[in-house]
Amino acid sequence: MIEKVFKGNSRYWMWLAFLSAFVGVGAICYIRQYLFGLGLTGMGRDLSWGLYISQFTFLVGVAAGGLMLVLPYYIHNYKVFGRLTILGEFLAISAIIMCLMFIMADIGQPLRGLNMMLHPTPNSMLFWDMVVLLGYLGLNVICAWVILTAERKQVKPPKWVYFFVYLSIPFAVSIHTVTAMLYCGLPGRHFWLSAITAPRFLASAFAAGPALIVIACLVMKRVANFDAGKEAISKLTTIIMYAALINAFFVLLEFFVGYYSNIPGHKHSLEYLFFGLEHHGVVYNNLVPFMWTSVMLCFGGLGLFAYMKIRKVGTDLMVGIGCGMIFFALWLDKGLGFVLGGLVVSPLHEIVEYYPTANEIGITVGIWATGFLLVTLMYKIAVDVEHEVEA
């Protein structure tokens, strides 16, 4: 089936060339970082995790989001999602590859990365995160490939593959739960030390992942003659709405706990993210505009969806804008605010703000472009197989 990626119209090739340019920039930036060290990033002693880890965290969510297609179809026999589950699986594969790339970009001694397997350490959540991520990657590769091959041959998928499909469901939950556990089990990091971190991660994942799939479907409807169907898109937007609402609810709960208990440690990060944190006469508020943009986009997207549902109107463009707004809102919330907000107060109660460097942003953009490239190639295969079967 791989041969499908080599046949495409000029628009397809131009899109690939466009992405490859960013991949190239990312590669050059990475080589620079590899030769000099992580000193080329904006991270430092007090703020030792940054853009890479926050992108990793967000993308684990995108990978887990595919669950919202697999679960209804395979467990609840919701046939409408039949054509979409493969897209969820392919999105999961590329999101996890991006995650692994971000981890490799973030570690100081990438050549020693395999020490994680050479010296397995069950008490480290990072070890378990590696286990579930690689497991989920493997499961998705198996499921996606076997089911797509069966579809192409117009036979039923072999029975054994359903074992892996069902296994992938708890795995999808586990990847984001364990990723949350990287953060929420650390003493002395008040913002992260919250039992609601994992549920909040899952809620935002179940909105962000499907939102990206809806956008991809709408694009492919225009450029690749692939129609997911109105009902499927409508059901997905409902799922996105509920998940985004639950995420917003969880964030508000964090606000309640912080501000009603009035414990400074619990308030600091929220204050920094949304209002600006004052310390020794200086107000630190770099992320305030980003976070309020996130709030506006989230509720704006929800409002747009609600309007479309109530009035029973809605064009593809409106659905696309709504999904884009929610996806971007959640990216700001989790891919930026969560990690950087949690780190702004150092263990020694000093405030350090984070400014990513151009090189760091280059690598980040390069990895995102690689992910989009992989998604494009895999969706090309899926759509072409679909067309082949129809023909």
Added chain:
Amino acid sequence: MDKQRRKFLKVAGATALAGISAPAVVKLTSSPAIASSEHGAAADAHGAPADAHKAAAHGAEEAPKGVRLGLLVDMRKFYGKPELLDKAIAACHKVHNVPQIDNRKSEIKWVWKAPFENVFPEHSNSHSSKIRKENDFLIMCNHCDEPPCVRVCPTQATYRLPNGIVAMDFHRCIGCRFCMMGCPYGARSFNWENPRPYIKEYNPDFPSRMRGVVEKCNFCGERIALGKEPACLEAVKESGAIVFGDLNDPGSEIREVLDKENTIQRKPSLGTKPSVFYIV
């Protein structure tokens, strides 16, 4: 038939699960962390030696085994003498080939000094004394009994030695910096670039580090093995401001001071059980 078999399997499964988890439940409920009178009884009930449990129930101070190295900083002897602090810091950094990088972002420090409110945020209060406001306090790795950095390290590159030192294996560190996230004391530094150009003079008996690994105070494990004292202590020896020794030995110098004086620890509420004590 089918239904019956299903029911049987359910019951059998539940029974097996209960059987497996029973010892775990008993173990959990007899945790020494919750010191109460019921505990002795519970321990008796399941046949464990009651004395041992009672002793454990009184907290970590009783019946310790082996060596646990600890350090005590008598800040009273440092007050008004910042040069003494600097001397201790310089001695450590020289002995361990710690680079002097003069920017906040990439700096590396094993032992350093900071204001009271930064070192002891949990002990800070309004209207603190002049002495607290005007003096810096010596800080280093706490060599915790329950070190979160060791808990989170994915490669066992940092680990707790039997003598209580939380040590680093620079050969194995992959530079993920998870330990820096786990440490609630900010005791760890990362080599953001090659440290060698920033080392002014080498101690030929100790290695430098390479870029991409995390480092921190090692309680002078290499010096203790030779029968020497920690470098910071040695540098300020005549003042007697730093005391080092075995916390498990009731006759040791550090225990004598601890028994006599009021001491505090950094962020005790986090349950890390630091091995570094302060007289302030």
Added chain:
Amino acid sequence: MYNKRFIIPGLVIFVLFVTFPLWFNAFSTASPVPKPELPPGGEKECVAPASEMRDRHMVLLNEWRDGVLRDGERDVITVGGKQYRKGLQMACMQCHTSKEKFCDTCHDYTSVKPFCWDCHLTPEEAALKKETH
């Protein structure tokens, strides 16, 4: 066999190509067998016989490393009446005083790039930034 005149010369060229390092070295004097410098201090004994050191010095160094760092095995070793502390800088380099003339000769020959010296100081480097007072 079809296309005999293409396949057989093709195979010959392929075999010659993949065995290039072997026959090139056999006919050239480009890489003579390295001769690492013996201890300039004249020490005759090492912690193990030379043949064993040649085979497994890296294993021994790893064992020392784990012993010293993890298992508290910092005991001194006595070789030829002299005592050494376990370690690359403390023991090995006390006799083999030149990394360039000892370690590098074979490592370069076999194209091995150990990362020892990223952290450990060669006697030369240590002398470069020495205490001045």
